[in-house]
Every structure is written in C-alpha cells, then in structure tokens.
Amino acid sequence: MGLKLLNTLTRSVQDFVPLDPSGKNVGLYCCGPTVYDYAHIGNWRTFVFGDLVRRSLEFHGYNVRHVMNITDVDDKIIRRVKETGGTLSDFTGKFEKAFLEDLAALQCRTPHHTPRATEHIPAIVDLISRLVQRGFAYQAPDGSVYFSIQKYRGAGCCYGQLVHLNFEEMRTGERVANDEYAKESLADFALWKARVPEDGAVFWPSPWGEGRPGWHIECSAMSMQLLGPSFDLHLGGEDLMFPHHEDEIAQSEGTGLQPEGQRFVKYWMHGAHLLVEGRKMSKSLGNFFTLRDLIAKGFSGREIRYLLLTAHYRETFNFTLEGLQGARSSLQRIDECIGKLREIAAGETAGADDALVRQLSKPLEDDLNISGTWGAVFEWIRETNRKLAENSILPAQAASLLASWEKIDGVLGVGLPSAAVVPAEILALVEARQAARKAKDFKQSDGLRDELKAKGWVIEDTPKGARAKRIA
RNA sequence: GGCGGGGUAGCCAAGUGGUAAGGCGGGGCUCUGCAAAAGCCUUAUGCGUCGGUUCGAUUCCGACCCUCGCCUCCA
Numbered sequence: 001m002g003l004k005l006l007n008t009l010t011r012s013v014q015d016f017v018p019l020d021p022s023g024k025n026v027g028l029y030c031c032g033p034t035v036y037d038y039a040h041i042g043n044w045r046t047f048v049f050g051d052l053v054r055r056s057l058e059f060h061g062y063n064v065r066h067v068m069n070i071t072d073v074d075d076k077i078i079r080r081v082k083e084t085g086g087t088l089s090d091f092t093g094k095f096e097k098a099f100l101e102d103l104a105a106l107q108c109r110t111p112h113h114t115p116r117a118t119e120h121i122p123a124i125v126d127l128i129s130r131l132v133q134r135g136f137a138y139q140a141p142d143g144s145v146y147f148s149i150q151k152y153r154g155a156g157c158c159y160g161q162l163v164h165l166n167f168e169e170m171r172t173g174e175r176v177a178n179d180e181y182a183k184e185s186l187a188d189f190a191l192w193k194a195r196v197p198e199d200g201a202v203f204w205p206s207p208w209g210e211g212r213p214g215w216h217i218e219c220s221a222m223s224m225q226l227l228g229p230s231f232d233l234h235l236g237g238e239d240l241m242f243p244h245h246e247d248e249i250a251q252s253e254g255t256g257l258q259p260e261g262q263r264f265v266k267y268w269m270h271g272a273h274l275l276v277e278g279r280k281m282s283k284s285l286g287n288f289f290t291l292r293d294l295i296a297k298g299f300s301g302r303e304i305r306y307l308l309l310t311a312h313y314r315e316t317f318n319f320t321l322e323g324l325q326g327a328r329s330s331l332q333r334i335d336e337c338i339g340k341l342r343e344i345a346a347g348e349t350a351g352a353d354d355a356l357v358r359q360l361s362k363p364l365e366d367d368l369n370i371s372g373t374w375g376a377v378f379e380w381i382r383e384t385n386r387k388l389a390e391n392s393i394l395p396a397q398a399a400s401l402l403a404s405w406e407k408i409d410g411v412l413g414v415g416l417p418s419a420a421v422v423p424a425e426i427l428a429l430v431e432a433r434q435a436a437r438k439a440k441d442f443k444q445s446d447g448l449r450d451e452l453k454a455k456g457w458v459i460e461d462t463p464k465g466a467r468a469k470r471i472a
Numbered sequence: 473g474g475c476g477g478g479g480u481a482g483c484c485a486a487g488u489g490g491u492a493a494g495g496c497g498g499g500g501c502u503c504u505g506c507a508a509a510a511g512c513c514u515u516a517u518g519c520g521u522c523g524g525u526u527c528g529a530u531u532c533c534g535a536c537c538c539u540c541g542c543c544u545c546c547a
Binding site: 031033034039040042043044045046047049074075076163164165186187189215236237238239240241242243244247270271272273274275280307310311312314315316317318320322323325326327328329330333336340363369370371372374375376377378379382385386388389437440442445446449453458459460461462463467469 | 474475476477478483484485486487493494495496497502503504505506507508509510511512540541542543544545546547
C-alpha cells in the first residue's frame with residue numbers, strides 16, 4: 001500500500017503519486033522561518049511535521065529534494081535591526097544559526113537546501129518582471145509593485161483555492177487599513193515594496209526603483225528555482241493557507257511557466273497549531289516557550305520531538321510540561337526494551353522483520369496517522385518485554401527486531417538510545433557493593449548505593465546481576 | 473458576520489455502523505536482604521447535550537451547548 005495524504009487543494013485524502021514519470025524523485029518545499037527571533041514551540045511543531053513528511057516519503061523509497069527557505073528580510077526584521085543598530089546579515093545570521101541548531105536538536109533531517117531570500121533578489125526581480133509583462137502586476141503611485149487579483153481572475157485563473165473566502169463579505173478591519181498603500185484593490189498584495197526611509201540600509205535596486213521583496217514572493221522564486229515551476233509538495237502551518245500560500249499560487253501560476261495541465265504544487269499540506277497548557281500561546285500568559293526555554297528546564301530535544309509527534313498533524317495539540325514528563329517516561333520504556341535486545345543480540349546482525357515493519361508503519365500510510373503507529377509500537381514493546389521476561393528471544397531474533405526498529409525509527413526519528421558507557425569509577429562502586437551484599441554487610445552496600453545515586457547512577461538489581469544506569 | 477477544526481478515562485491521544493488502540497498517571501503483583509530500577513497485570517457499560525435513522529450509533533442525520541483557528545504580522 002502506498003502513502004495517502006490530505007491535500008488542502010482538494011480537501012480530501014489522496015494517494016500520493018509523484019510528478020516524476022519515473023515515480024522516484026519528489027520535490028518538497030517547507031515554509032521555513034523568518035529569522036527575527038528564536039523559533040517557539042509552535043513553530044517547531046510545524047517544522048517537526050515537515051520532517052515527518054520528508055521521512056515518510058523517504059521511508060517509502062522516494063528520493064526527496066527538501067527545500068526550506070530562510071526569510072531574512074521583512075518588516076519585523078528591519079525594525080529589529082534598526083533597534084539593535086547592527087547590520088541585517090549580522091542580525092539574521094544569529095537567528096538562522098540558532099534555528100539550524102535547534103532543528104538538529106529536534107533530530108530533524110537537514111533540508112538539502114536552505115535558501116536565503118536576500119541571496120535570491122535577481123530571481124525575485126525576474127519573477128516580478130514576468131508578472132508585470134503578463135499584465136498581472138502593476139506599479140502603484142507609491143512605487144511599490146502589486147499583484148492584481150482582478151486581472152489574474154480576468155485571465156481565467158482561480159484565486160481562492162485553499163480557503164473559500166467570500167471577498168465581498170470580508171471584514172475590513174484595522175489590519176487591512178494599516179496595510180493600505182496605494183493598491184488598486186484591497187485584495188492585491190505587494191510583490192515589491194518601494195524603499196522608505198524606515199528601511200535604512202535594507203534595499204536593493206530593481207526596474208521599479210530601490211526597494212525590497214514583498215512577503216510571499218521569495219517562496220515562489222526560490223521554490224521554482226530549486227524545484228522547478230511545478231513540484232510535488234508544499235507544506236506550512238495552517239495559518240499560512242491564506243494569504244501566504246494562496247498568494248504564492250497566484251504569483252507562481254501567473255508566470256505561466258508550469259507545463260500544460262500542471263499546477264504550481266500538486267499537494268499542499270498544512271499542520272495545525274498547538275496550545276500550551278490548554279491556552280493559546282502568549283507571552284503575557286507565561287506559556288510562550290522557545291526550544292531553548294524548554295531545554296533550560298532540563299528536557300531534551302528528543303523528548304520534545306516525541307511529544308510533538310504524539311498527535312496527528314491536523315489536530316490542535318495541547319503541549320504541556322506534564323506531557324513532557326510523560327514523554328520522558330514513554331521514551332524510557334522504548335529505550336529499556338531496545339537496550340535489552342541489544343544485550344541479547346550482542347553485536348549480531350540480521351535483516352529486518354518485514355511483517356513487523358509493515359505492521360508498525362501501516363497507520364502512517366493513512367495521512368500520517370502517527371498515533372496509530374505509536375499504539376502499534378507500544379504493543380510490540382509489551383509483547384517483546386513478555387518474551388524477554390521468559391528468556392525466549394535468541395540473538396538472531398533480537399538482531400532482527402533491532403533492525404526492524406531501526407527502520408521504523410527512520411520515520412519517527414526519536415533515535416536509538418546510545419549504548420551506555422559506564423565509567424570505571426562507577427563500575428568499581430557497583431562491584432564493591434556487590435561484594436558487601438555477598439558478605440551480608442547491608443549497611444555498607446546501602447551506603448554505596450547512596451553514593452552512586454549521589455553521582456547520578458541508579459543500581460538495577462536484576463536476576464542476571466547488578467547494573468548501573470544513569471538517572472535521566 | 474463568513475469559512476474551517478474540535479469536544480473520547482485524572483492528563484495526553486487514536487479509532488470504528490456491531491459494541492472503545494496506545495502513552496502518562498494511579499492501583500495490584502513479580503523480582504529483592506530491604507529498597508530502587510525494570511517488567512507484567514489492571515484502570516471508560518462509556519465517546520459534549522437532546523432528538524432522529526437503524527436489529528444495533530461513540531461512529532450516520534438534525535438541533536443545541538461549549539471550545540479553538542483563519543478572514544492581509546502569523547508555524
């Protein structure tokens with residue numbers, strides 16, 4: 001069975017069929033960060049979701065080309081650069097670096113390309129020029145260039161495919177008024193923003209005068225440059241459906257570069273937002289966390305990743321600190337079982353158990369039902385523990401189970417627990433305690449146990465002897 | 473006002489027209505000198521409320537209540 005995904009374009013779960021006639025290569029574009037600050041846990045949910053999509057595609061044997069943009073110029077960035085007094089690249093470089101570090105901490109596979117908007121100004125200008133030539137864009141009296149929804153629609157193109165908006169009934173609130181430049185129509189959006197004094201040193205030359213790219217254009221320019229005018233998948237948070245992705249479709253398909261009958265993007269996917277402690281994240285509620293905040297509280301990227309991956313990507317997820325504690329316990333349960341299998345396998349290798357791999361991965365095929373896969377994983381863990389308890393697993397079987405888990409973990413990405421290396425000093429204390437126990441000097445042995453605990457190691461007395469385990 | 477998600481045990485969360493996965497937490501047990509660790513077992517006659525369809529509904533239909541998101545900063 002193949003992968004099925006919910007396509008926002010059709011609002012239905014569809015079989016995933018790549019555009020590539022050979023059925024092998026897949027182009028994947030994930031809307032990346034705007035680097036004006038550290039990404040928060042809500043942002044991370046979406047990026048981890050993107051990683052799950054990529055890993056799922058790779059699990060199914062596709063050769064994925066994964067692109068994630070770095071938006072390093074926008075209103076917020078310009079404002080903050082001005083406040084800090086540094087240069088644009090110094091400012092954005094810091095947050096871009098942090099972003100990539102955090103992405104790695106969450107055990108996300110690194111995208112093959114992470115293009116920066118500021119390094120693609122020529123491609124952006126070319127794209128806008130083409131839209132102007134084709135009559136879909138115009139320069140307004142304020143010098144900015146806008147995309148005309150009306151002209152686009154007039155040419156028989158459809159605007160409003162991802163969300164069903166009734167433009168006649170749209171509320172024209174403050175935000176609209178604030179964004180009013182000199183557009184011909186309210187729905188038009190900026191492709192090129194004319195330079196204003198507040199921009200400081202942030203501007204580039206263009207056929208329409210000095211200025212900078214609008215919000216959506218960099219994604220169109222960079223995705224089409226790296227993946228072609230028509231590619232397979234485009235992902236983002238649900239809030240990006242409108243206007244960001246809707247506008248991307250318009251300006252990308254407005255170029256007319258797509259092959260006959262092909263869309264800019266075949267499958268659009270959107271990840272739901274999260275709540276933190278049951279409430280919408282906000283700084284004033286004190287439930288606004290960056291990844292760094294959570295790591296400072298003692299949680300690992302791996303634990304955070306696990307928690308973010310416990311719920312289906314299209315459901316609002318309630319992220320809590322209590323949940324993170326639970327994630328730690330759940331992961332330990334997996335680690336214990338894998339650790340025991342490793343001891344039994346003792347370096348032996350074997351092929352994966354295909355039936356088991358299929359059983360665990362099957363739910364994921366249905367629009368990434370990861371909860372179903374976790375359910376299957378834990379059922380398998382329990383069954384394995386039962387066999388482990390009765391000593392009925394042979395080394396070759398253990399090796400095969402490990403190989404199977406490795407395959408599944410290729411999608412889940414929670415990693416295999418690293419083989420524990422117990423320092424000699426700790427080992428000596430464990431042995432001393434064993435000797436004391438043998439001599440029935442329990443006062444001494446309990447003292448040694450306390451000493452080990454103080455050093456961060458807990459003794460695990462098993463029928464096969466004592467063993468030290470680091471306290472998480 | 474328009475559009476779109478949700479309401480399943482103490483918490484998190486799947487799922488199905490035929491009688492509720494899984495995780496955390498709790499409880500019990502095994503092991504142990506005692507513990508700890510680990511493991512096993514257990515934990516919803518019930519799926520927002522009220523009606524309807526049906527042999528049968530948590531699942532389909534209708535109404536209502538509550539909640540969240542988007543409607544030009546947004547993951």
